[in-house]
Amino acid sequence: MAWNTERTKALLLTAATEEFSEKGLAGARVDRIAAAAGVNKERIYQYFGKKDDLFDAVLAAELVRVMSEVPIEGHGAASIGEYAGRLFDRHTKGGALARLLFWEGLERGRNTVDRATRADHCAAKVDQIQKVLPGIDRTDAADLVLTIVTLCDGWTVLPQIDALLAGSAPDRADRRRAFIVRTATLVADDLLAEARLEKAPLEDSRS
Structure with missing residues (x-):
């Protein structure tokens, strides 16, 4: 055979x-x-x-899997909150990627596997954020992605801190998810407001 x-x-x-x-x-x-x-x-x-x-092959496969399963889509601040919720759900069901990235950071620091390809993937995520939140600064978009990823990954890699701070009530995961969604939505809404304020003087000067 x-x-x-x-x-x-x-x-x-x-x-x-x-x-x-x-x-x-x-x-x-x-x-x-x-x-x-x-x-x-x-x-x-x-x-x-x-x-x-x-290890490199495992990490690359997990990155591709999560990116394809949890795309950033929609329009407006609520869509960013919805993305954060879906990413949290994905890590709750299978937190391998969060832990792999945690180990990579501890053991390799800035030396990432397949750096060029991963840089392209990260740039694509920032592009998606700017499409959902038109007008926001690219650096702000990058920070927003990083904030969401950090919040969602933290649930998987820091369970002891979560338990010490918030306890272990039966609805703990639901409450944490709701807080992350709320945080992402509020930050996205604030960035949109800033973008509108910055755009207004330019439009006034043209009128």
């Missing part, structure tokens, strides 16, 4: 995603990943290279 290469790669990526998100790059072990996937660890080296390269 022919070896199903794509299926094997998928099994390894799934197992590696779990291992890296829990243990980080330094703490993860190739033999545990191979055992969880039910595959000989030599397949990892054959398909992905060394452990660092496998």
Whole structure:
């Protein structure tokens, strides 16, 4: 029977995603990943290279998955709040990406995998924010994306702080989601108001 290469790669990526998100790059072990996937660890080296390269592949796959599942769309401040809510929901259901990015930041600092491609993806996100909030400054749009990502990622990577500050009531996740949506909406609304104020003098000078 022919070896199903794509299926094997998928099994390894799934197992590696779990291992890296829990243990980080330094703490993860190739033999545990191979055992969880039910595959000989030599397949990892054959398909992905060394452990660092496998981590890169896992992170890249998660980034693409979340970007495609949670697009930034719509028009106006409420759409930004809605995006923040959907991103929070995505991380609540599967927080692997938040943890992977956390480990990457701790262990690699500014040395990101596939920097050019990821820079393009980030630029596309800022473009989407400016399309939803016409007229706002590009730097403000970038800060808004970063704020939303940080708030949503924090739910996954800082559960102990959340519990200490806010407790663990049954509706805790719903309350946190609502607060993030409210924050994103208010910031977006404020940025739109600033953009309108900056535009007004220019329009007056032309009239």
